[in-house]
Amino acid sequence: MAVNSFIQGSQLFTYSGSNCIRNDYFHNECRACVDICPKDAFEIVRNRLGFVEERCIECAGCIGACPTEALQIKSFDPNAFALVRLEADVLTCKKNTPCLGVFDRHHLITMALEGPLALDLSHCSGCSLNGEGMLERSIKEQVDAAQRFLSRCGVEAPITINYAKQENLENSRRMLFRAAIEKVKEGATEESVMDMSLTRSHQKTTSSHEPLKHLHLKAAIKKHIVRFQTTTLVADDGLFFNKQITFESCTNCGDCVQFCPTDALRATPDKHGIIFGSGACIGCGICDHICKVDAISTLPEYDLVEAVFDRSRELVHYEMVKCQECRCPYPYRGGEPICDRCLDFQKNFGSMFTLARDV
Numbered sequence: 046m047a048v049n050s051f052i053q054g055s056q057l058f059t060y061s062g063s064n065c066i067r068n069d070y071f072h073n074e075c076r077a078c079v080d081i082c083p084k085d086a087f088e089i090v091r092n093r094l095g096f097v098e099e100r101c102i103e104c105a106g107c108i109g110a111c112p113t114e115a116l117q118i119k120s121f122d123p124n125a126f127a128l129v130r131l132e133a134d135v136l137t138c139k140k141n142t143p144c145l146g147v148f149d150r151h152h153l154i155t156m157a158l159e160g161p162l163a164l165d166l167s168h169c170s171g172c173s174l175n176g177e178g179m180l181e182r183s184i185k186e187q188v189d190a191a192q193r194f195l196s197r198c199g200v201e202a203p204i205t206i207n208y209a210k211q212e213n214l215e216n217s218r219r220m221l222f223r224a225a226i227e228k229v230k231e232g233a234t235e236e237s238v239m240d241m242s243l244t245r246s247h248q249k250t251t252s253s254h255e256p257l258k259h260l261h262l263k264a265a266i267k268k269h270i271v272r273f274q275t276t277t278l279v280a281d282d283g284l285f286f287n288k289q290i291t292f293e294s295c296t297n298c299g300d301c302v303q304f305c306p307t308d309a310l311r312a313t314p315d316k317h318g319i320i321f322g323s324g325a326c327i328g329c330g331i332c333d334h335i336c337k338v339d340a341i342s343t344l345p346e347y348d349l350v351e352a353v354f355d356r357s358r359e360l361v362h363y364e365m366v367k368c369q370e371c372r373c374p375y376p377y378r379g380g381e382p383i384c385d386r387c388l389d390f391q392k393n394f395g396s397m398f399t400l401a402r403d404v
């Protein structure tokens with residue numbers, strides 16, 4: 046069976062190679078879609094993502110698992126659904142959504158902040174898509190993570206799992222999707238604050254690859270921030286992250302800035318420093334990996350206000366001076382003004398030149 050290394054799309058979903066962090070950055074080890082797929086439809090081929098279309102059973106579990114929204118299904122948009130939500134207090138694959146694996150913690154928190162939310166998992170056992178319970182486990186993990194985040198913040202926004210079979214499920218999904226589209230159309234004509242922020246958010250996504258679910262979550266938290274008891278949080282929730290750069294080690298090479306997929310790391314306007322916005326970081330780890338001098342590291346806590354209001358901090362700033370050996374500008378860290386390249390050269394070849402001079 047042939048493995049497609051460059052997935053363009055299938056009957057069910059589309060794939061954006063530039064949004065996939067594994068394919069965009071060769072050394073990234075994301076395999077969330079590979080691990081969740083009950084039919085092994087994804088494969089890693091020469092460290093890149095491959096896809097065997099014949100194996101895909103169109104369960105949509107991989108859509109919710111992908112941290113960057115590189116995978117999307119054509120028939121259902123979890124972001125649009127999470128925003129309008131309609132009167133759907135109970136999410137069920139038998140009435141209003143595909144497999145609930147299509148949602149992740151971002152969507153669940155966005156919805157729960159608007160009112161109590163229940164997920165109907167009564168159909169999972171016995172579902173042909175739920176290979177060895179993999180999808181059900183993943184849905185529960187996302188619910189747990191969303192609940193943990195909300196309870197850490199001291200916010201009353203319950204998400205429950207429902208195992209009792211729902212009655213009257215004969216309403217077709219199509220009716221709900223049609224209603225959702227109407228609602229989105231109505232919303233598009235209103236000049237609300239939410240609409241404005243979404244418009245801006247969307248523009249930002251196209252340039253920086255920050256996932257839309259991340260932008261929607263920030264908009265929802267901003268709207269409800271007065272209900273939050275605390276905003277200093279442990280950075281293990283998979284939602285927001287915090288970084289620092291060690292001044293003494295960083296060479297201002299700019300590699301981390303260049304490869305950051307969401308522009309969470311940016312150069313200062315004078316290019317002498319690096320700015321970080323924890324609201325845009327998706328914790329992909331590319332910056333940690335790419336830094337040759339291990340100058341960048343992840344902090345154990347983050348500030349939710351800083352993250353959702355997209356406030357940035359300057360992590361490092363250098364005075365640029367001319368190296369007295371090669372005359373090239375370099376980031377000065379004190380001591381004799383000699384750049385790292387010349388220091389390296391002296392260290393590795395200095396004895397050779399001394400020997401040559403003595404001979």
Ligand code: SF4
Nearest residue numbers: 065066075077078111
């Ligand atoms: S989960 Fe998304 S980012 Fe990760 S390997 Fe799969 S498609 Fe790429």
Ligand code: SF4
Nearest residue numbers: 295296298299301336
């Ligand atoms: S933190 Fe590392 S990768 Fe980023 S500019 Fe400094 S040395 Fe380069």
Ligand code: SF4
Nearest residue numbers: 305326327329330332
């Ligand atoms: S700051 Fe680092 S971990 Fe965060 S998105 Fe950018 S490259 Fe990934």
